[in-house]
Amino acid sequence: MFRRVGRFAVHRPWLTIAGWIIAAVALAILAPGLKSTTDETEFLPSHYESVQVGNLQEKAFPKTEQPAAIAVFQRTDGGKLTDADRRDVIKVAGGLEGKHREKIAKVVTGPQAVSPNGEIALANIIATTKNAYDEQLPKSVKQLREDAKPLLDGTQLKLGVTGQAATTLDSQESSGDTDAMIMSATLLLIIVLLLVIFRSPLIAILPVIIIMLVFMVAIGLIGTAAELGGLKADSSISAILIVVLFGVGTDYILFLLFRYREHLRAGQAPKQALEDAVAKVGETIASAAGAVIVAFLALLLSTMGMMRAMGPSLAIAVAVTLVAALTLVPAVFSLLGAKAFWPSKAWKKQPKNRFANGVGNLVSHRPGIMAALSTVVLAVLAVGAFNFKAEFDTSSQMSQKLESVQAMKDLQRGFSAGQSDPAMVYLKSKDGSPLDKAALETFRGKLAAVEGVGQASPAVSNPDGSVAQYSVVLKYAPSADKAIELAGGPLRDSAHKAAPEGTKALVGGTSAVLYDIKDAVGHDYRLVFPVAGLAIMLILGLLLRSIVAPVYLMIAVALGFGATLGATVWLFQDVQGKNGLLFMLPVIVYLFVVAIGTDYNILMVARLREEVQRGVEPKEAIRTAVAQSAPTISAAAIILAGTFGVLMLADNSMLQQMGFAVAFGILLTAFVMAMLLVPTVTSLLGHKAWWPGHQDAPKATAVPADASLGAAPQWEGEQVRR
Incomplete structure (x- = not known):
């Protein structure tokens, strides 16, 4: 075919x-263009509680306004705000509202928006849309940042904007620079390396x-x-x-x-x-x-x-x-x-191909030693994977120089860390009847008593009184591990337990969404990886007409996956002291190292099979296959690893982790697994590696070619097509 x-x-x-x-x-x-969405709840099934909260909020509180960002005011000298400063805060907030930026309804502040220690004042930037992921909001926030500069002239104040829309804006702008860098570096690497090779x-x-x-x-x-x-x-x-x-x-x-x-x-x-x-x-x-x-x-x-x-x-x-x-x-x-x-x-x-022929000769003459050595290297690195800790606090991965990150730190000097994005608790009547007001207040008290909760606002009821909404401010940043565990654990447990008879309590908000995502990711790791492994084994079996080879190939792939993740854990968690690694990192390693890196193993074993089908002895087949495949694998791996390695230059810990993990994993797959481990294990197994396919292939009478050329042998009576 x-x-x-x-x-x-x-x-x-x-x-x-x-x-x-x-x-x-x-x-x-x-063809229609691809639509954009960044709403985390769209990515979760309906049985998750945070998704149910979103649906309930949509029905019970069909509001058209919601907080989009927070303006954080403080004195330039870091001292307490004076009465004049507080008047300036109100004046600047009014000036920002007067700009009438698209999708911005108002900018609200007041005496209650000053922190207990008197150092920080806030102004809520309210959006006209209930869609927190509206594409225009970050653009309007960017405009408001520029609008604030002349308004602050003549005051003793400085202003930083944080919150969801501001974080989205900073993330988009920083990643946009990274995307351009990746594309430029990718093109340059491919062109330069191909020019060197050919x-x-x-x-x-x-x-x-x-x-x-x-x-x-x-x-x-x-x-x-x-x-x-x-x-x-x-x-x-x-x-x-x-x-x-x-x-x-x-x-x-x-x-x-x-x-x-x-x-x-x-x-x-x-x-x-x-x-x-x-x-x-x-x-x-x-x-x-x-x-x-x-x-x-x-x-x-x-x-x-x-x-x-x-x-x-x-x-x-x-x-x-x-x-x-x-x-x-x-x-x-x-x-x-x-x-x-x-x-x-x-x-x-x-070409002389000294490297390729040297590796081919080494692998064919010392298969046992090379198999043991490469296995030990992979196994030792894989030990680190057991210490992998998922990090869901994406803000901690962003550059600390970004305005939204700095403003959030300033906000936390005066308010609870969760002030910018509180957890949302809903209490609804099961039969649709109005909720008892006294019971609502009692329920609020139990929410406020949960350890880690800063405050719980009084209940806000929907028009028919069948649903009540509580804004619960946590003491931790919304995406911090403690906030995630609190929202999905003690807060939910307490809310469910304290719900009055005939009612149902639901806990949502960013922290609760991240808790549900964490649960979903754990489920996916247990299901997707094994299924993908079995599917790849089936394809390898069909390619090689063998049952044995796919088994040890997938064991090698699993070792490579563990070694890649383990090395990344050691570098970032142990050496750099990070609290954890990007929670999606195992999936990224799976996508780019296991899936794409398997190409090199397939190329190697396919060439091995080709040599074996000709009747070449396993030792010579290994030498020829490695010598002929090594240049291809080396070039492809260096190009791909270099592409991802550029990410390590980004001022973003998440991208640095991704870049190192994929670049290191690709190189490990190519130079340790594909060139050393896979061919040596195949050599040690001999014809058994191809059972039940080619293990009984008839031997050919070979006329050896110059080994230094890495060429395939020529057989009596036929010209082998190269």
């Missing part, structure tokens, strides 16, 4: 390329152009699937799509180009060499893509809508990349022929 696909693309290149261009343009024009400007530039075209098609198909098929996908997926497409796209292009160059060096004509390259590595690329696709589709089993939305989108992107690797890439290089390598002539001669 792959030979037929390759033959069509190679011999009808213009038709193939035209088809891709037409598809990209049509989808760019006609010494050809065409080969350095063409993969970038091809992947850009693939990105257009993928985005269009994802948008169409979201519109027509009910698939949830939002615009936030674009950034991760870029990294995935450049990662797997570069991998697959390199898999094909290295084999294409190998055939050219064996003396084949360009078109025949390209057709044979597709025939040889087509199954490998398809299997690698299949493993990544099923790993991403396993996210459909997630309880979190965010993960369920991400899975199919990424799967579609990888599927498009697979088709492009087997059709568009051969078509483009068919038109160029050997001129693609211009001006270099290195493709005409066999």
Whole structure:
């Protein structure tokens, strides 16, 4: 099948390329765009209490206004506010309200907004929309920050804006700079490394152009699937799509180009060499893509809508990349022929490849030692994974220089840390009858008595009196671990227990949402990872026609996952002293290290199988496979790891953790697992590794080639097609 696909693309290149261009343009024009959403409750199933709170609030209190941000005032000298300062606070708040910024209803302050210690004054910035995630709110907050500067002239005050909309604004602006840096660094790395590897400007530039075209098609198909098929996908997926497409796209292009160059060096004509390259590595690329696709589709089993939305989108992107690797890439290089390598002539001669041949010889001659050594390295690193602590306080991951972060610290000097975003407790009558006012006050007292609660506001009832709302200020920041555990544990337990007979209590708010997300993430780890592992094992079994090989390959993958997570824990928790790591980090490692990194294992074992099918002894098969695959794996891994490594330059702990984990994991997968552990274990098992498939393959009489060339042996009576 792959030979037929390759033959069509190679011999009808213009038709193939035209088809891709037409598809990209049509989808760019006609496909619906991806919508944006950042509402955490949209990502949780309806049985979670925080989601039920949101639904109840919508029905019982259909308000059109809500706090969007908080202006935090203090003296420039850090002292207590004077009477003149307090009058200036009211004047500045009135001036901000008078600007009439879009989606901002009013800016409210007063004597009660001054902290007990007299150092901090607040002004609530109230939005005209009940949607806390409205796209316009951060823009209006940015305008208000600028509006405040002239209003503060002549006063002794300084102002910082924090709260949900302000945090969103700072996060968007800081991540926007990071996205641009990632894209620039990615393009630069790919171009430079491809230029170094192939010494050809065409080969350095063409993969970038091809992947850009693939990105257009993928985005269009994802948008169409979201519109027509009910698939949830939002615009936030674009950034991760870029990294995935450049990662797997570069991998697959390199898999094909290295084999294409190998055939050219064996003396084949360009078109025949390209057709044979597709025939040889087509199954490998398809299997690698299949493993990544099923790993991403396993996210459909997630309880979190965010993960369920991400899975199919990424799967579609990888599927498009697979088709492009087997059709568009051969078509483009068919038109160029050997001129693609211009001006270099290195493709005409066999390189010495000292590193690749050295690794191949080492692995084939010392398989036991290398297997033991690589296993010990992975196992030791994996020990650190047991100390992994999930961190849900995303504000602590942000740069401490951001205004919203600094203003929140200032607010906490005078008020409870939870003042900016209190927990919301609702009490509703089960039969719809009005609630007893005395019981409401008693219930409030029990909420206020919970340890960790700063204060509980008096009940606010809906029009028919069947639902009461309490604003409960916690002593901890909304996304801090203590606040999350308090809202989801003692506060909920106390509210449920204290609810008067005939009523039901529900606890929501940011802290409660994060508690439910934490529970959902734990569920997903226990379900998604095993299912994805079994699916990848099935694909490996079909590729290798073996039951044994997929088992030890997945054990190696599990070790690599643990080693990656463990090394990240040691660096950030133990060395840098972080309270915990990004709670999504295991999923990120799973997506980029386990799923995409498995490509290198598949490439290696596929080449091993190819050599074994020819009847080569296991030892020689290992040497040849490693020597021939090492350059491809090294180049692909360095490009992908370098792309993520750029994230470590960001002034954001979350991005630094992500960058290190993925970059380190990819390099570990490539240079320890794929080049050392997998081939040595295969060598030790011998033909048993391919049971029940190729373990009884007949031996060939080989005429050894020069080992330094890393070439495959030639057999009597036949010319082995390279």
